[in-house]
Amino acid sequence: MPVDQGDRGADDGYRGASGVAVDPRPRSRWRDRVHTTLDLIRANPVGRVTLKIAVAVVGAIVVTVGIALIPLPGPGWLIVIGGLVIWAVEFIWARRLLAFTRHNVQAWTRWVIGQSLAVRFLLGAVGLVFVAAVLWLSLKYSLGIDVVARVLHYLATH
Structure with missing residues (x-):
């Protein structure tokens, strides 16, 4: 299949028999x-x-x-990346940023997998503490619910 060279990026070097650039990845029918x-x-x-x-x-x-949801536990970053995918339909800079993000996430994943179980456990624990702190601060300052104070009060009275 010929690659449209308009807004979609540079030639990746794959050429068909006619010399026309060919996309090396097969596409599904819906993508076509x-x-x-x-x-x-x-x-x-x-x-x-x-x-x-x-x-x-x-x-x-x-x-x-997505940016509004980043401080909360959940898919904030995933939604931001989804917006980047939408932008990548028309904008080259978004495609490049998406490729950069994909590369760095994959590099981080490979690095974490290569670490010992203790380091992976420590990274997971730090991530959980961070998410818990963000959740606590979000509840405290946006909804006025101090979970830590309520737990301490419950423990003191029971």
């Missing part, structure tokens, strides 16, 4: 449909601008929600 639809939209100047604006707005909303 999405790419065909996006190419049809981009073929019209109004469609191209409308698509860029829609992708920018939807991506910004998703990233904003």
